[in-house]
Amino acid sequence: MEYRDAGVDVEKGRAFVDRIRNLVASTTRPGVLGSFGGFSGLFELPAGYHQPVLVSGTDGVGTKLKLAHSLNQHDTVGIDLVAMCVNDVLTCGAEPLFFLDYLATGHLEPEQLTQVVEGITKGCRLAGCALLGGETAEMPGFYQVGEYDLAGFCVGVVEKSLLLDGSQVQIGDVAIGLASQGIHSNGFSLVRKIISDRGLNLSDCPASFEGQSLGNRLLTPTQIYVKPILNARQAGLTIHGMAHITGGGLPENLPRCLGQAQSVQIDAAAWTVPPVFEWLKQEGNVSLSGMFNTFNMGIGFVVLVPPAQVNLALQHFAAENIAAFAIGEVITGSGEVVGIPE
Numbered sequence: 466m467e468y469r470d471a472g473v474d475v476e477k478g479r480a481f482v483d484r485i486r487n488l489v490a491s492t493t494r495p496g497v498l499g500s501f502g503g504f505s506g507l508f509e510l511p512a513g514y515h516q517p518v519l520v521s522g523t524d525g526v527g528t529k530l531k532l533a534h535s536l537n538q539h540d541t542v543g544i545d546l547v548a549m550c551v552n553d554v555l556t557c558g559a560e561p562l563f564f565l566d567y568l569a570t571g572h573l574e575p576e577q578l579t580q581v582v583e584g585i586t587k588g589c590r591l592a593g594c595a596l597l598g599g600e601t602a603e604m605p606g607f608y609q610v611g612e613y614d615l616a617g618f619c620v621g622v623v624e625k626s627l628l629l630d631g632s633q634v635q636i637g638d639v640a641i642g643l644a645s646q647g648i649h650s651n652g653f654s655l656v657r658k659i660i661s662d663r664g665l666n667l668s669d670c671p672a673s674f675e676g677q678s679l680g681n682r683l684l685t686p687t688q689i690y691v692k693p694i695l696n697a698r699q700a701g702l703t704i705h706g707m708a709h710i711t712g713g714g715l716p717e718n719l720p721r722c723l724g725q726a727q728s729v730q731i732d733a734a735a736w737t738v739p740p741v742f743e744w745l746k747q748e749g750n751v752s753l754s755g756m757f758n759t760f761n762m763g764i765g766f767v768v769l770v771p772p773a774q775v776n777l778a779l780q781h782f783a784a785e786n787i788a789a790f791a792i793g794e795v796i797t798g799s800g801e802v803v804g805i806p807e
Contacts, residue, residue, distance in 0.1 A: 472605025474573065481575050481601065485582045492589040492596040496562060506597030508563050508620075516625035520559035523618045524549035528653040532683055534612050536667055539577055541686040542615065543584020544591070545650045548687035549711070550619035551592040552766065555691050556707040556722060558629045558698070559621030563597035564589050567616040571608035573601070578613065584686070585617075592691040594619065627698075631724040633705040638769040638795040640719070640729055641778045644788035645765030647741055649687040651712035652759045656683065659749035673740035682741055690766045693785035697768075702778055706769035710761040717758070719767055720800045728798025733806050736790040739763045753806045769795060 468475055482502065489501050498507035510517055526545045533542045543566075551561040566585055568578060578601070589596045608614065648656065660667070660679075667680030674682050690709075698704060706722035719729050742763065746756050756762060770778050775791055782789035793804065 472572065473603050477573050477575065478601065478603060481573060481578060484575060484579055488582050488586045489596050492586050492594070494593065494595045497595045497597065503598075506563065506565065508595070508597060511562075511622065514622065514624055517622050518559075518625050518628055520554050520557055520621045520623060521619065522550045522553040523616065524553065525614070525616045526650050528657060529650050529684070530612075530614065531657060532653070532667065532680060536680045536684065538680070538684060539580035540584050541684050543581045543586070544588040544686035544689070545584075546615050546617040547585055547588025547592060547619075548689045549650055550617045551588075551594060551621075551689060551691050552687070552709040554619050554621040555694055556629070556709055557623060558627050558704075558707075559623040560695055561592050561594035561619050561621040561691060563595045563620055564592075565597055565618040566599035567602070567618075568599065568613060569602040569604060569608070570613035571603070571605055571610060573603045574611070577611070581613070581615070588689060591689045594621075629704070629706055629722070631706060631722060634722065634724045634727060634769055634795055635705060635771070636727065636795055636797060637772055638705050639772055639775050639791055640731065640793040640795070641768045641770055641775070641782070642736060642764035642790045642792040643690060643693075643766040643768070643782060644688075644736070644790075645710070645739075645761045645763055646688045647685040647739060648683060649711070649761055649765055651761070655749065655751070655759055656745065659745060663748055665748070671744055673744055688765050688787075690787070693782060693787055694766075694768070696785065697778070697781050700781060702781060703771055703774055704768050705771070708767045710765055710767065712759075714757050714760055714762060715764060715767075716802045716805055719802050722767075722769065723795065723800060726797060726799065728796050728801045728803055729793050730796045731793035731802060731804040733757075733804060735792045736763055757805045764790075764792065767792070
């Protein structure tokens with residue numbers, strides 16, 4: 466017997482690595498050392514830092530992958546994978562430097578997985594970080610035919626004096642909400658249950674989706690906020706805190722960037738909730754509070770700025786083609802978000 470008889474094709478694996486070599490090379494940036502294909506990735510710390518602090522983050526895409534498998538559409542979930550990691554690293558002010566991916570499947574399908582890596586490299590280019598390395602694991606019998614799983618890992622750097630840790634946040638700071646591109650990569654277990662219970666088809670085109678199919682709307686990738694945020698800080702915008710709005714929505718994630726004895730009062734009427742969320746609420750008969758405690762509801766990232774810089778912030782993000790809204794302010798409290806609709 467040979468390894469191929471057990472379901473692992475080593476030659477196909479080597480061919481896949483060769484196939485993605487140019488994709489990986491497209492993400493290179495200053496600091497990358499060595500060549501593609503080694504046992505580890507090498508990266509040199511950028512010059513100019515006095516007290517560099519390394520910041521790391523890891524995440525996956527979750528059950529959104531089930532929709533990609535069902536639709537046989539794999540070119541967006543790689544962007545999600547990168548976004549979930551780099552947006553987290555960004556919240557303390559760090560610039561993402563490099564990214565690693567782990568891709569596991571029962572049977573290696575080169576065309577399918579090349580699409581996934583194309584998405585990963587696109588996400589890395591959008592974030593300005595290098596795809597420094599990764600692992601592709603072929604594990605027969607562990608995954609269903611045609612299915613795969615993804616995990617990502619990112620490292621960034623920030624000057625210690627510029628690190629955001631909650632201590633900079635002040636009472637009266639204004640919360641600027643940056644628009645999401647849709648559901649992003651959280652809450653898909655509930656999304657899939659709604660679709661299953663209602664007997665819906667991913668090719669359906671709900672009236673509020675303006676001709677776009679349900680499947681395509683749900684697979685819209687997570688917005689990557691790295692360059693607009695870093696550009697804002699370099700342009701002189703004072704940011705006291707940042708939150709990536711992921712699973713648990715605003716109530717769970719916004720308090721994570723606050724200091725002691727602080728809360729946030731939000732005005733849920735300050736932005737228009739995208740139609741996909743209203744559609745999910747109606748189809749699933751989900752309460753409004755349940756929606757806000759599960760999904761981002763149209764706000765994918767929040768920055769806290771001094772009141773005097775609100776207009777500057779709104780103008781900056783408009784120039785970066787990201788809709789932004791003044792959605793609330795920091796108040797005295799015990800770490801809660803006040804104003805979530807019931």
